[in-house]
Amino acid sequence: MTTINMVLCGLGGQGILFMTKVLSQAALRKNYPVIGAETHGMAQRGGSVVSHLRLGDVQGSLVQTGAAQVVLALEENESYRNLPFVAQGGDLFVNTSSPHFPREEAKAFLLRHKIHWHGVPASAIALSMGAPLSSNLALLGFFSAFGEDPFSHDDLRAVILETSPDRFREKNLTVFDAAFEKGMEEQRN
Amino acid sequence: MKQEVFLGNGAIALGLLEAGCQVVTSYPGTPSSEILPEVIRLVKSENLNTYVEWSTNEKVALDNAFAASVAGKRAACCMKQVGLNVAADSLMSAAYIGTKGALVIISCDDPGPHSSQTEQDTRFMARLAKVPVLDPSTPEEARRMVGFAMDLSEEFRIPVILRPAIRVCHARQGLLYGNLERNEKKGAFEKDPMRWAATPRFRLILHGELNRKLREIAKRFESLSEYNYHTLEPGKRYALGIVAGGVPYAVVRDILKEQNREDIPVLKIATPFPFPEGLALPFMEACDRVLVIEETDTLMEYLLRDREKVLGRLSGHVPQEGELVPQVIDGVLSRTLKELNLEPLKAGEDPDVMDLVNSLNLPVRRPTLCPGCPHRAAFFAIRKSKPKAIFTSDIGCYTLGLNLGAVDTCLDMGAAITMASGFYHAFSQDGVDQPIVATIGDSTFFHSGTAGLVNAVYNGARFILVILDNLTTAMTGMQPTPALGIRADGSQGKAVSLERIVAGCGVDFIEVLDPYDLKKMDEVLKNASEYVHEPEGGIAVVIARHPCLIAYKQDAVPDRKKVVITDECAECNFCIERFECPAIYHDQELGRTNINNQLCTGCGVCLSICPKGAIVEAA
Secondary structure, three states: OOOEEEEEEEEOOOOHHHHHHHHHHHHHHOOOOEEEEOOOHHHHOOOEEEEEEEEOOOOOOOOOOOOEEEEEEOOHHHHHHOHHHEEEEEEEEEEOOOOOOOOHHHHHHHHHOOOEEEEEOHHHHHHHOOOOOOHHHHHHHHHHOOOOOOOOHHHHHHHHHHHOOHHHHHHHHHHHHHHHHHHHHHHHO | OEEEEEEHHHHHHHHHHHOOOOEEEEOOOOOOOOHHHHHHHHHHHOOOOOEEEEOOOHHHHHHHHHHHHHOOOOEEEEEEHHHHHHOHHHHHHHHHHOOOOOEEEEEEEOOOOOOOOOOOOHHHHHHHHOOOEEOOOOHHHHHHHHHHHHHHHHHHOOOEEEOOEHHHHOEEEEEEEOOOOOOOOOOOOOOOHHHHOOOHHHHHHHHHHHHHHHHHHHHHHHOOOOOOEEOOOOOOOEEEEEEEOHHHHHHHHHHHHHOOOOOOOEEEOOOOEOOOHHHHHHHHHHEEEEEEEOOOOOHHHHHOOOOOOEEOOOOOOOOOOOOOOHHHHHHHHHHHHHHOOOOOOOOOOOOOHHHHHHHOOOOOOOOOOOOOOHHHHHHHHHHHHOOOOEEEEOOOHHHHHHHHOOOOEEOOOOHHHHHHHHHHHHHHOOOOOOOEEEEEEHHHHHHHHHHHHHHHHHOOOOOEEEEEEOOOEOOOOOEOOOOOOEOOOOOEOOOOOHHHHHHHOOOOEEEEEOOOOHHHHHHHHHHHHHHHHOOOOOOEEEEEEOOOHHHHHHHHOOOOOOEEEOOOOOOOOHHHHHHOOOOEEEEOOOOEEEEOOOOOOOOOHHHHOOOOOOEEEOO
């Protein structure tokens, strides 16, 4: 198989580790060899946080620059900071409600490298569902509309169902599904 | 068999228990902190009998594990790389004395550094102590190596170090595992004072014994084909070969595979000390040049003695500092191939992309104290009360008091106190009355505070020491401290009172308060300052006690206040700059300072900081 490389980024406290966990569990359930890298320690106190995830016959846990087919960003500026990772023809999913996304300077780069960008109002979706801290699940839900095996909507949903703590399970799924619908809308357009 | 995505530290924990490890001690520190909790998780889920403890520091942890191994048990001790400095005294001696049961020291390196004071290389500590060191490339390899390390340690009666770097510790990998079994081996102590209490005369004999062990282990490593191997084809000559180990090996292997350049031979060494020279020599002979890619320093590069042939950090081919991430290694390989007129690698990233990112003026994200963090309140009060003081501080979340201008120094664990006494004497020698306020966390105080405090009291230093007591070890992931009496596995131990320790160190001024009460804090700091200057005065200790909001969640703020900013706000930015709460921000759209209610914890400390009184409680 070709190696699948993903980079997840955002700020400390936004739940990037949980997203990484869901994606890696989903890959494992489908028997993909999975390895990834996380940020712990001081950066978790509000600094830039990045997670890497790799599926395939690889040993290194870090994605090389220019090699990530998918980048999921929970914050717009962090998406720009991690632009060097996005591969030619890759997909960039960014939590933003800004009408100015992507910034003009970045747009030329994205077009030149045939990168598909998706502005996802993940925080807005999460807030409207009464779960302001669940932007991560909203971004995952939106992404799942585009995700293929092992990251299809059903794949990811099953893991969220299984790994969410009891008191958050229902809410997590509601946010995830609502964002999935948004993603499907974009898919159709 | 069960399948699970393990954190690298979890894979190490799994390896420990698969190897029947009976005792695991640790002091938390990134990137090692999750090993012990993962051990505990598996001990509980698999109903094992392994003894675990959070020790008060790394030296204490190592001594405890060493004793277990002397009693014939299988023991391990986990720490971060700078923790091994603290345990160095114990390590050096234990290498000579030797063990009986297995003793594996897991010392986690932090190339980057991401969350450490230094980028030091544990492999050099192993070389210094003369103990074998294993350098895993992946979580799966680390897991297997733990068992090998246990066997090796037991066979040769020598401590063995496992050195996983951060990209092993904090990698995640899917692993299969079966049932874990209890190791019921009973402890026994055989008296042998010439070994266990050896005097210098016997130490010379033990040193000779240690050297013999190392020679035998080096031979063993030469045929350790599970971890050490090369990809030479017999009889073939090569213009360039690569020697790599640890995480950089995994990266090199992936790059060569990805680029279809497996024509470049690689010698993988997972046991850099004692160095398996018999394996390296044929590789050196077959290659005109050898590029060494290792983290973090130059151990193998030194050990491969041919300076003409060997390229690496000493020859300027590999960066001397910073992490060897894939794009850095890709660059090293590309430049070296080009220099030797060999076929280059295919270019990966767009070379302009970094210029683009730099041109976007992205905000610098410095880590900050959490909203509602009691340390913020304490630092704000300290800075306000003693603006001219030297602020010595220490290792923990509260190093971020830097952002509030209330931290001037951070050297190592416990140095808040020792540097404060050092500063005191340096200035008092000149007849200068230099105010000094030291800040240290509760766990750091238990780790390394008391010796420095006894020294400061005994030698007549005068300063204010604020112990920032948030009732947990916050930075490394909320491990309990001795003051709580909760032990590593959640069981109840005996609580050790911070106040009584401070009093026992000879301190006569001790005040305990809640730093959320800024007025009280200000008043106590004034009294403390007076005490420091009294003829009979000395060191004043203020224990600023309030639970960490991450560890204690809602319980940490029982009386939540809804905060708003009134039109009295002069947009002076005092609150944003000097208080630096993530919940107070400048709203671009409204053009004014505002409260982010999603981040605000309702701690209410900011209600008394605004010079205009514009931060008020909502009606």
